[in-house]
Amino acid sequence: MEQQPIYDVLIIGSGAAGLGLALELGSEPRIAIVSKSALEESSTYYAQGGIAVVLDEADSVESHISDTLNSGAGLCDPDAVRFIVENGRRSIEKLIEYGVDFSRDENPENGGHQYHLTREGGHSHRRVIHAADATGRAVETTLIERVQNQPNITLLEHHNAVDLICMNGRCVGAYVLDISQGVVKTCRARSVALASGGASKVYLYTSNPDGSTGDGIAMARRAGCQIANMEFTQFHPTCLYHPEAKSFLVTEAVRGEGGHLLLADGTRFMKRFDERGELAPRDIVARAIDHEMKRTGDECVYLDISHKSLAFIEDHFPNVYKRCLEFGFDLSKEPIPVVPAAHYTCGGVITDLNGRTKIDGLYAIGEVAYTGLHGANRIASNSLLECLVLSAAAGQDISTHLKDFPEPPELSPWDESWVRDSDEDVVISHNWKELRHFMWDYVGIVRTDKRLERAQHRIDLLLSEIDDYYGNFRITSDLLELRNLALVADLIIRSARSRKESRGLHFTLDYPERDETATSPTILDTPT
Numbered sequence: 001m002e003q004q005p006i007y008d009v010l011i012i013g014s015g016a017a018g019l020g021l022a023l024e025l026g027s028e029p030r031i032a033i034v035s036k037s038a039l040e041e042s043s044t045y046y047a048q049g050g051i052a053v054v055l056d057e058a059d060s061v062e063s064h065i066s067d068t069l070n071s072g073a074g075l076c077d078p079d080a081v082r083f084i085v086e087n088g089r090r091s092i093e094k095l096i097e098y099g100v101d102f103s104r105d106e107n108p109e110n111g112g113h114q115y116h117l118t119r120e121g122g123h124s125h126r127r128v129i130h131a132a133d134a135t136g137r138a139v140e141t142t143l144i145e146r147v148q149n150q151p152n153i154t155l156l157e158h159h160n161a162v163d164l165i166c167m168n169g170r171c172v173g174a175y176v177l178d179i180s181q182g183v184v185k186t187c188r189a190r191s192v193a194l195a196s197g198g199a200s201k202v203y204l205y206t207s208n209p210d211g212s213t214g215d216g217i218a219m220a221r222r223a224g225c226q227i228a229n230m231e232f233t234q235f236h237p238t239c240l241y242h243p244e245a246k247s248f249l250v251t252e253a254v255r256g257e258g259g260h261l262l263l264a265d266g267t268r269f270m271k272r273f274d275e276r277g278e279l280a281p282r283d284i285v286a287r288a289i290d291h292e293m294k295r296t297g298d299e300c301v302y303l304d305i306s307h308k309s310l311a312f313i314e315d316h317f318p319n320v321y322k323r324c325l326e327f328g329f330d331l332s333k334e335p336i337p338v339v340p341a342a343h344y345t346c347g348g349v350i351t352d353l354n355g356r357t358k359i360d361g362l363y364a365i366g367e368v369a370y371t372g373l374h375g376a377n378r379i380a381s382n383s384l385l386e387c388l389v390l391s392a393a394a395g396q397d398i399s400t401h402l403k404d405f406p407e408p409p410e411l412s413p414w415d416e417s418w419v420r421d422s423d424e425d426v427v428i429s430h431n432w433k434e435l436r437h438f439m440w441d442y443v444g445i446v447r448t449d450k451r452l453e454r455a456q457h458r459i460d461l462l463l464s465e466i467d468d469y470y471g472n473f474r475i476t477s478d479l480l481e482l483r484n485l486a487l488v489a490d491l492i493i494r495s496a497r498s499r500k501e502s503r504g505l506h507f508t509l510d511y512p513e514r515d516e517t518a519t520s521p522t523i524l525d526t527p528t
Contacts, residue, residue, distance in 0.1 A: 002186060002413040007032045007154070008402055010174060010189035012161045012216060015042035016136075017366030017387040018195030019143035022153055023098075024395025029402060032154040032187065034161055034176055036211045036477070039144050040137075043197050043208055043367065044384065047136025048251035048320070049120060050128040051388070052381035053088035056117060059125040061085055068382060071122040071281050072375025073504035074519055075229070080372035083353050084382075084389045091388035092129060100142045102131050118316075120256045120380035122281040128381045133251050133317045139384065159185075160477045161215060164192060164223045164362065165411055171223070171362035172408035179477050184414035190405040191361045191398055194220060195391070198345030198367035199488040200233065201481075204440035205341040207236050207249035213481040214488035216368035220349040221487060221524075225357050228370040228521045229347030230488070231495035232505040234378050235445050236343035237261075237285040240336060241300040242327045247341040250303060250320055252380050255279065257316055259305040261289070262335055264298050283377045283505045286340040290445045293339070302335035340445060344383060346374040346505065347495070350523070355394030361405060363398070365390045370521070376504020416474055427469065428478050431462060435482070439489055443496060447508045452497045459490045495522045 008029035011018045019039075022031050035041070054064050064085045069076050096102065105116040117126040131138035147153050162175040162184055173188040199214030200206040221227055238254070238261075239247040255261070255278040261270050273288040274280035280288075289301050305313065310332040313321050321331045329336045348370040355363040366387045373386050438458050442451035466483050499506055499522055501515035 004186045004188050004411060004413070005032070005154075006030070006408065007187065007189045008191065009398060010034065010187055010192045011195055012174065012193065013042070013195030013197060013366070013368070014039045015044035015195060015197055015366060015387065016139055016143065016384055017391045018193070019140070019147055020388055020391035021193055021195060021365060021395050022147050022150075023143065024392050025399060027150060027152050029152065029399075031152055032156055032189075033147065034156045034159050034174075036158070036160045036179075038157055039155065040140050041209055041211060042140065043212060044136045044387070045140040046207070046209060046249070047384060048133045048249060049253050050118065050130030050135045050381050051088075051092065051384045052120075052123065052128050052379070053092050053385060054085070054127055055089065055092070055115065055129060056126065059127050063124055064127060067123050068373070068379050069375075071377050071379035073377055073514070074375065075504065075521060076375035077372025080353060084371070084373050084386055087389045087392070088385050091385065091392060094392070095139060095142070095388070098142050098146060100131065100138050102129050102138070118253045118256050119279070120252045121279050121285065122379040128253070128256075130253070132319065133253065134319045136384070160480055161196070161219060162414070162475065162480060164219050166223050166359060167409075170360040170406075173411060175414050177475065177477060177480065184416065184475070186411050186413050188408040188411060190402065190408060191363065193355070193363040193365060193394060193398075194349065194368050195364075195366050196368050198348075199485065200342035200345060202436065202439050202485050202489050202492065203233070203342035203444065204436045205239070205247050205339065207239050207247050207341045207343045213485050214345070215481070215484045216364065217345075217348055217491070218484035218487040220357065220362070220364060220368075221491065223359060223362070225359060225362070226350040227347065227491055227524045228350050229376070229495065230345075230491040230524070231499050231522060232346035232374070232376050233342055233492065234282055234344040234346060234505055235286040235340040237282055237289055237340050238303050238338040239341040240324065240327065240329075241339045242337070245327055248323055249341075249343070250336070250338055251317065252282070254303060254305055254317060254320065257305065258308060259303050261285070262302040262304050263292060263296065264302070281377055281379065283507075286445055287507060289338075289340055300337040300339045303338045304335035305331060306333055306335065308332075344378050346376070346378050347522075353390070353393060354397035355390050356397065363394050365394050372521070376506065425478070428482055431465065432478075432482055434458070435462060435486060435489060439492070443489075443493055445507065447496060447506070449497070449508070449510045452493055455493050456497065459486060459493055462486050463490060491524055495524060498522055
């Protein structure tokens with residue numbers, strides 16, 4: 001008989017949102033954290049830029065709110081924006097208390113704070129606190145060290161969540177694949193939190209780690225949650241263009257500190273697209289680069305900060321500088337080749353400002369969730385801010401109500417006695433490639449009705465093939481991720497087809513203008 005562990009809180013995901021939630025819950029609840037690989041292999045770990053927060057006396061909460069609303073192109077929830085921005089400073093103070101070593105400012109008269117703040121696209125002030133150009137790594141490693149020292153937290157590394165388990169409208173646990181053993185475990189829980197990140201791996205080029213396969217969004221969809229705004233995928237404008245770089249992200253702070261975008265002939269071009277130039281929001285910069293690449297036929301554009309001193313570059317961007325050198329590019333002497341890549345999923349599982357979904361006992365926080373903060377476009381460095389603020393809010397809500405959450409009953413174990421092993425790995429690999437290629441070609445930075453229609457035909461066929469495969473063969477991590485990505489791709493395509501305008505990150509040649517009456521998010525209810 002399978003042993004079914006019982007947890008008070010089962011957290012699926014090990015980035016800043018999941019780890020932050022675990023720490024917020026304290027030392028009493030029985031907590032498990034599920035991570036598909038090692039704990040640190042999350043989008044948080046690879047986040048370079050920083051966290052947007054008001055610390056400077058010359059800045060203000062109202063200014064940060066205004067900048068966020070402007071970037072969101074009319075689709076942000078103003079209440080969500082205000083709540084998250086107003087609670088930002090408290091979250092940063094908590095990270096500092098945990099031991100995150102943010103970069104200090106050499107100027108003691110800097111507006112009432114001691115940390116260096118940089119400016120990124122869409123922000124009207126310097127308000128991005130950072131740890132050089134490896135903020136995510138500093139945050140993630142600090143949080144990991146703390147959760148590893150809490151005996152009430154069970155760490156399930158190299159485990160992949162299969163599906164949520166719901167009974168009578170309540171989430172009571174999840175089936176979880178132990179990747180190393182190849183067996184599916186039944187994990188019971190009084191509450192479950194999805195903190196599994198976004199879905200940028202649905203595209204051919206992405207700045208995200210391999211685990212960003214939309215697992216939480218897909219599982220929540222299958223469980224009956226509402227999903228919103230999946231047409232809004234943010235493409236980071238500047239990822240290093242090199243066959244071996246695997247879309248290494250070059251932080252937006254390089255442009256924030258004076259980096260120029262150039263064509264192959266050395267011409268700057270951003271002012272032709274936006275008066276803010278290189279500091280325009282990411283969607284504008286990404287479309288401008290995409291336009292210039294298609295117009296010129298070039299495979300990339302160039303980012304140049306060589307007019308700054310070597311000492312400045314090594315101080316502000318030590319990791320980017322070192323990584324570029326590994327590929328033969330000297331940031332201090334020459335422009336480096338860059339291209340856009342899928343970076344952030346602005347839509348997700350609809351929640352309130354405590355992280356609650358429509359299913360009792362199920363929470364969603366971080367990139368997997370839709371709170372209304374980002375609207376049609378995420379402003380730079382608001383993502384880690386959202387993770388931190390909402391993990392704290394969800395932690396407080398769970399702690400308050402945990403005594404009222406019922407103990408889950410004994411559950412039916414996962415039954416694979418009727419399925420057989422398969423050696424058709426080539427089929428899964430082919431489907432992976434096909435999915436990511438047609439999503440890049442047809443549902444990328446610039447869209448048309450015809451491209452979306454073609455993508456819909458392909459995803460319908462692919463979903464049918466995956467359902468047949470999933471129902472007859474023993475599951476693997478690759479098959480789980482393919483199944484989830486295909487469902488997320490379908491959500492993206494359907495959302496994009498329903499929006500008959502261009503707004504924020506969704507740009508279509510058939511409807512190039514913004515429809516001022518289309519001010520509601522795109523909400524996809526579960527099929528009846």
